[in-house]
Amino acid sequence: MSRPRLSALMSACAVISALTAPFATAFPAVAHDSESTSQSASRGTEAQPAPGAGAGTRAGGKVPVDKGEAAVLGQEHAETHARARMRAEDLGDYPQTTRTARLESLAKSQSAHNGTFSAREYGAFKEYFPSPDFGVHVAQLPTGKVLMFSFERIETNPTKETAPTQIIGKANAGRAYLWDPSKGSGNDAFKKVTPPTVMMPDGKNEPRPAPFFCAGHAFLPNGMLGVFGGNLGGNHGSGAKLSLVFDPWTENWSLNKEMSVGRWYPSAVTGADGRILIMSGQSELGWATPTPVVERFPALGHPVPTTRNDVPRDVPVDIFKADAPFKHDYPHLFSLRDGKIYGLGRDHDQQWLFDPVAETRTSLPNRPDAFMRNYGSAVPLPAGFRGPDSVLVLGGSRDDPNTYQLVGGQWKTKDARAFGRTQDDTLILPDGTLFTVNGAFDIRDYGNGPYNPNADLKYRQTEMRDADGNWKLGPAQRLPRGYHSNAVVLPDGRIMVTGDEAQQIANDPDINDDMDGSIEIYEPAYLHNGDRPDLAAVPRSRIGYDDRFTVLTPDAEQVRRAVLLAPTTATHSVNFSQRHLDVRIRSRGDGSLQLQAPPSAQAAPPGYYMLFLLNEDGVPSTAKFVSFGPPAAR
Numbered sequence: 001m002s003r004p005r006l007s008a009l010m011s012a013c014a015v016i017s018a019l020t021a022p023f024a025t026a027f028p029a030v031a032h033d034s035e036s037t038s039q040s041a042s043r044g045t046e047a048q049p050a051p052g053a054g055a056g057t058r059a060g061g062k063v064p065v066d067k068g069e070a071a072v073l074g075q076e077h078a079e080t081h082a083r084a085r086m087r088a089e090d091l092g093d094y095p096q097t098t099r100t101a102r103l104e105s106l107a108k109s110q111s112a113h114n115g116t117f118s119a120r121e122y123g124a125f126k127e128y129f130p131s132p133d134f135g136v137h138v139a140q141l142p143t144g145k146v147l148m149f150s151f152e153r154i155e156t157n158p159t160k161e162t163a164p165t166q167i168i169g170k171a172n173a174g175r176a177y178l179w180d181p182s183k184g185s186g187n188d189a190f191k192k193v194t195p196p197t198v199m200m201p202d203g204k205n206e207p208r209p210a211p212f213f214c215a216g217h218a219f220l221p222n223g224m225l226g227v228f229g230g231n232l233g234g235n236h237g238s239g240a241k242l243s244l245v246f247d248p249w250t251e252n253w254s255l256n257k258e259m260s261v262g263r264w265y266p267s268a269v270t271g272a273d274g275r276i277l278i279m280s281g282q283s284e285l286g287w288a289t290p291t292p293v294v295e296r297f298p299a300l301g302h303p304v305p306t307t308r309n310d311v312p313r314d315v316p317v318d319i320f321k322a323d324a325p326f327k328h329d330y331p332h333l334f335s336l337r338d339g340k341i342y343g344l345g346r347d348h349d350q351q352w353l354f355d356p357v358a359e360t361r362t363s364l365p366n367r368p369d370a371f372m373r374n375y376g377s378a379v380p381l382p383a384g385f386r387g388p389d390s391v392l393v394l395g396g397s398r399d400d401p402n403t404y405q406l407v408g409g410q411w412k413t414k415d416a417r418a419f420g421r422t423q424d425d426t427l428i429l430p431d432g433t434l435f436t437v438n439g440a441f442d443i444r445d446y447g448n449g450p451y452n453p454n455a456d457l458k459y460r461q462t463e464m465r466d467a468d469g470n471w472k473l474g475p476a477q478r479l480p481r482g483y484h485s486n487a488v489v490l491p492d493g494r495i496m497v498t499g500d501e502a503q504q505i506a507n508d509p510d511i512n513d514d515m516d517g518s519i520e521i522y523e524p525a526y527l528h529n530g531d532r533p534d535l536a537a538v539p540r541s542r543i544g545y546d547d548r549f550t551v552l553t554p555d556a557e558q559v560r561r562a563v564l565l566a567p568t569t570a571t572h573s574v575n576f577s578q579r580h581l582d583v584r585i586r587s588r589g590d591g592s593l594q595l596q597a598p599p600s601a602q603a604a605p606p607g608y609y610m611l612f613l614l615n616e617d618g619v620p621s622t623a624k625f626v627s628f629g630p631p632a633a634r
Helices: 003-023 067-073 075-093 096-114 501-506
Strands: 124-131 137-140 146-151 174-179 190-192 216-219 225-228 243-247 252-255 267-270 276-279 295-297 332-335 341-344 351-355 360-363 378-380 390-393 403-407 410-414 425-428 434-437 461-465 471-476 485-489 495-499 517-523 548-552 559-565 569-571 580-589 592-596 607-615 624-628
Touching: 096 124, 096 471, 096 501, 124 471, 137 216, 137 485, 137 495, 216 569, 225 276, 225 295, 267 332, 332 378, 332 390, 341 390, 378 425, 425 485, 434 495, 485 569, 501 517, 559 592
Parallel strands: 216 267
Antiparallel strands: 124 517, 137 146, 137 569, 146 174, 174 190, 216 225, 225 243, 243 252, 267 276, 276 295, 332 341, 341 351, 351 360, 378 390, 390 403, 403 410, 425 434, 434 461, 461 471, 485 495, 495 517, 548 592, 559 580, 559 607, 580 592, 607 624
């Protein structure tokens, strides 16, 4: 190599260094393909590389390295140069000015639309602030904090694939953060809680934080979150065998023994015995290899964790006797008041009932819509003191606004929403009403074509269902949020809305900082209708089923209802834990109420619940967490 060539390269280092510096903490070590195809509704997977992407391109995470640079500077140094060039190119494709202008435009259109809505009747969006995570997965923890987890981004252009689905190696990594609402919305309100470092069986021998995105998750009776599956990388979506637990009390992760099969996009649900059933997902062999194997955590013979000291480590799963041959991933799973698990598949003819004691599967009637639904909502409808006995399926179709209730083993077509939408999130609120937020025309299509971040305003509109089953459209959220969107009910009754990495990147006010995501806060109408009751104290110890227990409140005479709301853990429009129960008020004292716990674990699977007190206007207190159990021994 001539001295002028070397001099030119070393001069380039200064330029490259300047280009790289802003991205040092924002990008993983390996870039991704420059083109991605859109997803079809029938596949519902992460987008795949365009045909024809070959070696030496961005396909499969390879970086186009200049051979001359590599010869002089070494491969690693040359890759640094190549990555910087690619990032500059990406920002040129979608500059910061575009992101800033988009966000300003969305704020203006939101304000104009919402100006006609009374907060007393429709609620109101009140806050919008940056977050360090995309929020592909969320969980409202019994500490009051919210766990968010997803993946390290590999792309800053929202018209391209952001997730490392096709990446083999260390760039295929997970990340997680806690948001503490009590600390507000600044940087100090977030804490990084990186998952365990693992060595994935991908032949690369490259340790990285566990790539647990696109996993399934459910709560254990001790308030810990079990997370199962994730992304092995390659083959258009391959399932990982990961089994992890997040401990909200110490804010640490623990690894457990691997599952018997990989799962990408699985579902999970906590049964009346406190054990988690795990179903569906694409196997480690890649897309189009859904697994029918059902697994259980912890395995029979291992105790169900019921206290904060019971931290599962190296605990195995075991195989459930019946299988679950869902053709499409992320089925809705519900444990209803009869103690059975209802598995409602996206295909109309894959509706099953599982008996967790006998370990059997029986068929339920076909859903009457007679077609396959995409990712969309389903909720167990509130039904009084004994827990839910029906499910309402209401999302996942851009063409069908109808809602469908499964009750008594039969389907009923119920009141329609204003329009069909996919990728929506529907929550049960403390007063028993339903609230729909987020949604899109199709996967990564907001009404103007796939991988086009422009969205029809209608998909930003919220929708509400009253106690009589009537729907009405409400105010609009700021960002359109479709694929990978999420929402949770906070203990203070507000709604946290997050998710959809494409839209968050498209509207990032500073793409060079470490705040990839955003959070929006909605205040339901009940927070605009007078003072709250005050719930001062609840029992700290676990409460037995059907037991009476005392809570302290200076507003005992004003309380008309006491309700339990299970904390949410959700992803991909599938909510793994929603549940609403009324609690009997047995007596009123001076500054106290005597309440009666749910009658059984079938009514309320063991674990933590948010307890709300409501006055005659339906205004809820700020909730406090109570726990019920123990589960029946098995």
